[in-house]
Amino acid sequence: MVFKNIICPACGAACDDIQVEFGEEKIEAKNLCKMGNAKFKAIISSRRLRQPLIKEGGKLMAAAWDEALEKAADILVSAKRPLLFMGSETSCEAHEVGLMIGEYLGAIVDSNTTIGNGPTAMGIQESGKVGATEGQKKNRGDLVVYWGTNPLESMPRQMSRYGVFPRGYWTKHGRFDRTIITVDPRKTPTATASDLHVQLKPNSDYELISALLTLLHGKIPHHSVEEITGVPIPVMENMLDLMKHCNLGSISVGLGLSSSLGKHRNVEIAMNFVKELNNYSKFTFGILRGHCNVAGFSQIASYMYGYPFGLDFTRGYPRYNPGEFTTVDVLREKDVDAAFVMCTDLLNQIPTDCAAYLAEIPLIYLDTSPCPTMVVSDIVLPGIIDAMECDGTFYRLDDVAVHVEPFTDSPFEFTKSNEDTLKQLFAKIKEKRNHTDFSPFYI
C-alpha cells in the first residue's frame, strides 16, 4: 500500500513529502535523502529490538514486558537522584510524560540539546531571537549565511526544500535569486557551493562578528583582527555589504558557532548583530538543529517548567544551571545514582569518564535498535518509531509544530507508543510510592 505526505523523523528538517510503500516485511520510500532512507529501513531491520531484555549474570536476556517495567520502576524509585535523558527521536507527548516523571521523582531531566545546541539556547536566553520560518525564507529570502554548518552533508534536503534552491513567491528564480555565504574554517561541500566562503580561523567567530559589528557602526576594526580571524577586512566589508542590501537575509547556524571558543557568547553577539542588521534590511537568525524533534524537548520543557534543558527537580521545583545540572556534569561529578535513557545513544555522545560512570550505575534504555548504551544497560525496553508506527507532535528546526501521522501500527501488543510506555512506567512508579494523586508543578 502507498502512503503519501509522510513526515521523515530522521532530522530537524522534518521533510513532509515522503512517499512510502509498505507491506509484508518490505518498505520502499521516495523523496528521502540517505539519512532518511536508513531511518525508514529501520522499521523492518533484522537488528530491531523486538522484546524487553533484563541483564542477568552480565548478559541481556529476554524477559516479559511487565517484569521489565517492574524492574525499571524499582530502579527509578529506589534511586536518590536519577537522571532521565529524553532523547530527541520521539514525540513531544513522550517528552511531556518524561518530564512529569522527573518532577515526581526529584530527578535531573535533560535532552540532546545539552550536548548539541545548548549554548545556542543559552545565547537566545541572553539576547532574544529574531526568527523566521523556513517557509518565509523560501518565499522571501534572497541571502543565506550558513555559519559553522554544512547542511549539504548534515541536513541534505534543507537547501533544496527551504534555503537555497526552491522557487518561492518572491524568489521565482530559486537559486539565481539568492546569494549564499558560508562562514566555516573548512572547505565543505556547502562552502564550495556558496557565492562567498569566509574561511575564518577556528575559534575566531566572536572576533569576526565583533569586527562586522564595528564595520556596521561605521568604524574600521583594529587591523589585528585580520591576523586573529584570518579574514581580510575587505572581505568582511564585502560580506557586510551583501547583508545590508538584501530583502530578507538569514543566518543559519550550526554547532560550529556554539561549540567554538566563546560558546553561548558567540550566539549572543550573533543575535545582537542580527538585531542591528534590521536597521538596514530584514534579517533573521535560525538554528539548523540536527536531531529530529530536538527542538521539541526545549519547547515542552520551557512551557512546562520555564527552562529548555538540564532541569533539576531535586528540591521539588525546577532549577536550571547549565554546567551544574546538565548530563555531562552530573555524570562527571557522580551526582546521579541511576539513569533512564530513551531514544538516543547517550554513551556515544559523552566524554569517556562520564560514559564509564553511566556504565556503572543502574541503567534503563528505551529505543528501537542496539547501540553501546544498550550494551551497558540493565533493562532494555523496545521503542516505537514515531511518525511511522504512532502519531505525535514534532517541532521542526524553525520551531514550527508538526503533527506526524503513522502509516502502520505498533508492532507490539504491550505498548502503542513511547508515550504509552512512559505512562505505564509512571503508573508503576506511583504504585510503588503508594501515591496516585500527583499533580504536576506546571498545572
Ligand code: SF4
Ligand atoms: S533532510 Fe532530514 S528530514 Fe529530510 S529526508 Fe533527509 S533526513 Fe529526512
